[in-house]
Amino acid sequence: MKAVTTACPRPLPSRRARPWTTRFAILSALLLCVASSVAAAAQLPIAVTASGNRADVVIGNPLQPLAEVSLDFQDATGLSPASLGVSAEQIDILDPVLLARLPNASLNALPGALPLLITIEPPVAGGLSFRNTGRMEIHTHAIPYSIGSSFRVFKAPLGGAFRDVTDEIAQGSTRARTTYGGFSQFLILADLRSTGTVIDEKIGWLRNKVAALPLNERGAFTAFLDQAEAAVDAASYSTALSAIDNFRARAQARAGQFLPNEWRATRTVDNQAGELVAGANTLTFSVAYLRDFGQ
Structure with a gap:
């Protein structure tokens, strides 16, 4: 067609x-x-x-x-x-x-x-x-x-x-x-x-992903999300982007050894590290959009 x-x-x-x-x-x-x-x-x-x-x-x-x-x-x-x-x-x-x-x-x-x-x-x-x-x-x-x-x-x-x-x-x-x-x-x-609504949804999605991590892995990721959220609320976008960068870097550093990082067609594993990185990337886009274009 x-x-x-x-x-x-x-x-x-x-x-x-x-x-x-x-x-x-x-x-x-x-x-x-x-x-x-x-x-x-x-x-x-x-x-x-x-x-x-x-x-x-x-x-x-x-x-x-x-x-x-x-x-x-x-x-x-x-x-x-x-x-x-x-x-x-x-x-x-x-x-x-x-x-x-x-x-x-x-x-x-x-x-x-x-x-x-x-x-x-x-x-x-x-x-x-x-x-x-x-x-x-x-x-x-x-x-x-x-x-x-x-x-x-x-x-x-x-x-x-x-x-x-x-x-x-x-x-x-x-x-x-x-x-x-x-x-x-x-x-x-x-x-x-509104871009603020989108950012809130993306942070909420990442918080749900963090909640599914092993207990000893949650604290640092949650702290970075808290920092990013507070910085967005204060219109301190460089601080927010830095916190998201730290979140992403930690997910990449923990991938494989501390966090599962493989996707399989059998759906027998959960690519936790990959999903955290992907979520951080799209959150970065929205925060930068808010900085550059407003709501």
Whole structure:
């Protein structure tokens, strides 16, 4: 099925203090576009290449793809097109089941030009494993890049709630990047929630991950999160970013010996170190965004 490529209103470049009136104007424009570009869910053709620590996925027409996805692993074993388990579908952007999975359906909008759900669900018997983290980039010409863009990468377990996992939104049309300690489903959304709300959610997610660590590992990680949270509240962003850097560095230093740091297709281990690093990376993005563009 040919991808929808309707010309829709785009989010305006963010300003240091983006007014709520502008946010709602952006959302209204996106929703008007949605009404003219709804399509039933349909599987999209994909082409996957993989070897060593790198996999590339072309989604849609190979001559004019809807998106290109790259996955770079630190230390993968058994990586192949079959073991990766990638699929992509063009989705109904007004599907109530999908909207119920978003953090705030009134402030999260699927772009009408990119109604794309990417699923990476390696088969249990496929033999894929990796250590620590990997890096994912979704590159698309369907939505334009703008400074202070509201587009974000969201991730969810199969059928579960989506959360913002963005590390970077870069130019080259749009290149949306994230770090992963595991897989599942991915969307690009326009996120018009306040940045403070997003930061609170990311800190809360990391606190839940820390609570699952061995008891003797929790204290130092909790202290770094406390420092970061207090610094954000005080608008001391350099202090907050430093505390997050320390959190990430500790997770990397404890990986392997003190914290499990491997993901396996068998789902028999929990990549605790990788998830902590990935969570720290996306928290860094949001704190830096708040510093540079305001709420």
